[in-house]
Amino acid sequence: MSSVTGTGPAVEARLWDRFTIRQKRVMWAWAFLAVPIVFYVGIRFYPTFQAFWLSFTNWDLLRPAQFIGIANYQRMFADPQFWQVFRNTFAYLIIGAPVSLVISFVVAYYLDRVRFMHGFIRALYFLPFLTTAAAMAWVWRWFYQPVPIGMINGLLANFGLPSQPFLRSTEQALPAIMVTAIWAGLGFQIIIFIAGLRAIPSTFYEAARIDGLGDWAILRKITLPLLKPTTVFLVVFSSIGFLRIFDQVYNMTTNDPGGPLNSTKPLVLMIYQTAFSSYQMGYAAAQTVVLFTILLVVSLMQLWVLREQK
Amino acid sequence: MKKAKLAGLAAGISFMALGSAQAVEIEYWQYVFDTRVQAMDQLIANFEAANPDITVKHVTFPYADYQTRVVAAKVAGQGPDVVQLFYGWLDNFVAGQLIQPLDPAVFPHEEIESEFFPIVSAMKRGEDYYGLPTAVRSLALFYNKALFEEAGLDPDNPPQTLDELLAAAEATVKRDGAGNITSVGIAMGMAAQDHHWWREGLIRQFGGQPYSDDGRTVTYNDEAGIAATTWQADLYRTHIVTQIAFMDEPQAAFRAGMAAMSIDGTFRLGAFDSIESFEWGVTELPANDEGMRSNYASYFANAIGAGASGEELAAAEKFLAYVSSPEAMEIWLAVVGELPARQEVALTEENLADPIYGPFLKGLEYAHTTQFVDEAAQRQVAIDMEARMSIQGQEPAAALAEAAAQEQAILDAFYSR
Amino acid sequence: MTAATVSSELAANGRNIRPGRVITWTLLLIGGLIMVTPLLYMFSTSLKTAGQVYDLRLIPAAPTLDNYIRVVSDGRFLRWFLNSTFVALAVTVSNVFFDSLVGYTLAKFEFRGRYFVFLAILSTLMIPTEMLVIPWYLMSSQLGWIDSYWGIMFPGMMTAFGTFLMKQFFEGVPNDFLEAARVDGLNEFTIWWKIAMPMVTPAISALAIFTFLGNWTAFFWPLIVTTSRELYTLPVGLSSFAVEQSIQWEMIMTGAALATIPTLLVFLLLQRYIVRGVMLAGLKG
Incomplete structure (x- = not known):
């Protein structure tokens, strides 16, 4: 970490000594930040603006980009497939996020009180979080097969229940894929909830007991309000995860990506196909701008709603 | 200092190694399909044995991304010298300037039209042929x-x-x-x-x-x-x-x-x-x-990448000629099971009487090729x-x-x- | 494990046993077992032959390692495994270094523009990767980064999340220690590296675990930026392998198991640290 020009160590030292301690520290600070600033400007901010710019062009990899105004957006909003994908994306969010949060909270709430084999049971729930989504998507795809190879339909048949089409159904395919995403994320959310529960000082509970509150009242009046920072974090975190779902859908529907009949296609898969199967980079950039807007609005809305409830 | 010397030495050695063989390296691209990869490895080995001054690098991609990879490589300026493409992609490949027309001096049109099955015409745009198949499928x-x-x-x-x-x-x-x-x-x-x-x-x-x-x-x-x-x-x-x-x-x-x-x-x-x-x-x-x-009949053809020129172009033409030769077609038939694209190699009595190849070959007689x-x-x-x-x-x-x-x-x- | 033994265990612990507790415990255990069922079946099927795949019993009738031998013997999985490990490790090292450095600077230095830099970095949390992928791809193809390790790694070399996490932790480091080091004449870099960093090791391990896991399982960007099979990461390689296998489930399950085993092993070894790390990151992040 030597600094400034190299006319010789003596000159350098004298120059450096002329600064006050405060000035030196400021210079250190900017020296520490130099590489990161280049990184954030070059790899984050500049590409962001470029994505906006590209969304107004017809760039297709092979020919140079030309400005075409809002034509990409007009085309997108007139495309029924886009609106289907839009609905799908929100379906992943609106069903996926609450269901996973409720399940993980219930498990965390009870698991936190269990002492016997606590670590073992916790590990069971946590293990799926460590798996690779692209790998487990294939395991689930196999589970969902019709008889005679499908695990789940095999079970249903054993109980005399009618077999289900799962991935071969426009109604069931999306929830079936969503289950795999919920499954993979559950362990993480449970751990975070447990950490949140443990961070609540026990004096609150003792006070509540003295006041004669029951379990349910304690949960409502003490636990949930005090757990709010954790909940906010998890709501935002899991919402963003569901809005960006890709790995599972891509791998579970390789024969008919996002199918059947686009019923499982999320926005990110549409972006991938537009950009990297059809090379319509400009159109794909417009779709990424929509994704950006959705994520921004959803995150801000959640933060706002959860703050208001206080 | 020492390190730099060593690196220089290593570079010198590898440079000499390259120089002594005077090898031209060309890249061949196709999508992943087990038997096709095996067959092509075999063809490359034969070709390299006959042409010690040329080495062929065999690059494969999953079918799903294959076209994207070719386009991406073109953008990055590092495309293949010989590339395999489905006949139905030809318009896209030509429009994207991914491949170049075959030189009629090296691949005479009369020869192509008289020796290959007529469906080879799907590789023709205007006056130019853009590729030749090794095998056809029905x-x-x-x-x-x-x-x-x-x-x-x-x-x-x-x-x-x-x-x-x-x-x-x-x-x-x-x-x-x-x-x-x-x-x-x-x-x-x-x-x-x-x-x-x-x-x-x-x-x-x-x-x-x-x-x-x-x-x-x-x-x-x-x-x-x-x-x-x-x-x-x-x-x-x-x-x-x-x-x-x-x-x-x-x-x-x-x-x-x-x-x-x-x-x-x-x-x-x-x-x-x-x-x-x-x-x-x-x-x-x-x-x-x-x-x-x-x-329905279709085929994958081999074409010459737009980027090939000079020595590499000559090597690529040689390689393309070899992979569409009767010898290559026989190997392809044996390993992949796909039918030879040259009529004389395909329509032998032995093949027509074969309980497995027979039905496919008969199918070729009344097959159509969709213009995708x-x-x-x-x-x-x-x-x-x-x-x-x-x-x-x-x-x-x-x-x-x-x-x-x-x-x-x-x-x-x-x-x- | 029967309910009776569970009850006696609980009694031995000196807690009052209510039937409700036993039921809760049992339900939690069943839920946990359901959670690992896909993993168990994945392993079980990877030990079966093609003919046994349709036999849905969990314990294979005649377990065999043939599938593993077939998958591993062609060397591709090893290569993908090494690629993933290298990429994830390099990105993790970079994040631990830079995120800590920036977090520390923002937490412990007074200078004009500090708050602006912090907000600017934090604001990048709002930009989804998917939006940057197309410009990154353009940039990579112009700079020749397509199909290179650097191409896979560069987008994740620093993260706003890591910076924010480390800043939170460095704020908890008492200034007295740092001042004492300054009095001793240490330069600022040494103070950060030798004094401050060791005081936040739990945070560093949390950041390292998250970054490593995130990059180890990353799929979207590696899928886009790699073109040759030699450079695939494990998830991308597995996905293409699965398609190539034309639905031979025992082979696909073997591949999936190979992609899963390393993280599970690491977890078994470091369970305590990993769980603590996740908790820390979740609470402060």
Whole structure:
């Protein structure tokens, strides 16, 4: 970490000594930040603006980009497939996020009180979080097969229940894929909830007991309000995860990506196909701008709603 | 200091090694398919032995991303010297300047036209040929002899007409107590080869024509088209001798011995060779009531990358000439099971009498080649049509009309470019 | 494990046993077992032959390692495994270094523009990767980064999340220690590296675990930026392998198991640290 020009160590030292301690520290600070600033400007901010710019062009990899105004957006909003994908994306969010949060909270709430084999049971729930989504998507795809190879339909048949089409159904395919995403994320959310529960000082509970509150009242009046920072974090975190779902859908529907009949296609898969199967980079950039807007609005809305409830 | 010296030394050595052999390295690209990769490795070894001054780097990609990779490489300025492409991608590859026309001095047109099967014309645009195939492929009906026998059918007398196919499927389908199919009469799915059977086989057999002669207009949305589509869809709609996506893919069902029949291409022969648990046979695609048959033929061609020039271009031309030579075709037939693209190599008495190659070769005689403008998108239209009928219960006539409109839009978008 | 033994265990712990507790415990255990069922079946099927795949019993009738031998013997999985490990490790090292450095600077230095830099970095949390992928791809193809390790790694070399996490932790480091080091004449870099960093090791391990896991399982960007099979990461390689296998489930399950085993092993070894790390990151992040 030597600094400034190299006319010789003596000159350098004298120059450096002329600064006050405060000035030196400021210079250190900017020296520490130099590489990161280049990184954030070059790899984050500049590409962001470029994505906006590209969304107004017809760039297709092979020919140079030309400005075409809002034509990409007009085309997108007139495309029924886009609106289907839009609905799908929100379906992943609106069903996926609450269901996973409720399940993980219930498990965390009870698991936190269990002492016997606590670590073992916790590990069971946590293990799926460590798996690779692209790998487990294939395991689930196999589970969902019709008889005679499908695990789940095999079970249903054993109980005399009618077999289900799962991935071969426009109604069931999306929830079936969503289950795999919920499954993979559950362990993480449970751990975070447990950490949140443990961070609540026990004096609150003792006070509540003295006041004669029951379990349910304690949960409502003490636990949930005090757990709010954790909940906010998890709501935002899991919402963003569901809005960006890709790995599972891509791998579970390789024969008919996002199918059947686009019923499982999320926005990110549409972006991938537009950009990297059809090379319509400009159109794909417009779709990424929509994704950006959705994520921004959803995150801000959640933060706002959860703050208001206080 | 020491390190720099060492590095310099190492660089010098590797430079000398390169220089002494004076090798030209060219890259060959194709998509991943086990037997094709094996066959090409063998061809490259032979070629390199005959041309010690040329080395060929064999690069492969998964089929799903193959086209994207070629385009991406072009953007990055590092494309292949010889590249494999599906005949249906030619317009995209030419428009994207990914490949260059073949030099008629090296590949004379008269020779190409007299020696290859006529479907090679799909590689011609204007006055130029853009590539040559090693092998061509057609469709045939695979059937499981064990399941035929089990159902009381003659394993040496497979179905020859559409009616017989339906009867055989009804005889061989198996269901469990709950009515779930546990083994299909015929494995089907538009995502596999059945969209070709539908387009160029059934529609023509029912008296229709899939596209206008110039390839710009969808013409299958008529009485004949509806009849063909209904007949095919009724296999899962009313006769229930099959289930779409049973075992995920038709070939998987057939290989597992859970499909009595399956329509597939020559390229599947290599994979089915490893089946040990039952015997299988091949027969021509079934004829209609008047005995008329129709088949679909296609091929992957090898073309020269737009970036090749000078020494590399000369090496690439040599390599292309070798992989489309009779010798290469024989190796390809033996390893991959795909039919030679040169008539004299393909139509030998031995091949025609072969119980496996025979039906495919006969199929070539009455085969058609679809002029795809965007093969993936057009296949998706067929997949969606099937999904609407099999999942949502849409009537074939309505499903077909919707498909025709969608496919026409794809054609229009392409030709108005 | 029967309910009776569970009850006696609980009694031995000196807690009051209510039937409700036993039921809760049992339900939690069943839920946990359901959670690992896909993993168990994945392993079980990877030990079966093609003919046994349709036998849905969990314990294979005649377990065999043939599938593993077939998958591993062609060397591709090893290569993908090494690629993933290298990429994830390099990105993790970079994140631990830079995120800590920036977090520390923002937490412990007074200078004009500090708050602006912090907000600017934090605001990048709002930009989804998917939006940057197309410009990154353009940039990579112009700079020749397509199909290189650097191409896979560069987008994740620093993250706003890590910076924010480390800043939170460095704020908890008492200034007295740092001042004492300054009096001793240590330069600022040494103070950060030798004094401050060791005081936030739990945070560093949390950041390292998250970054490593995130990059080890990353799929979207590696899928786009790699073109040759030699450079695939494990998830991308597995996905292409699965498609190539044309639905031979026992082979696909073997591949999936190979992609899963390393993280599970690491977890078994470091369970305590990993769980603590996740908790820390979740609470402060």
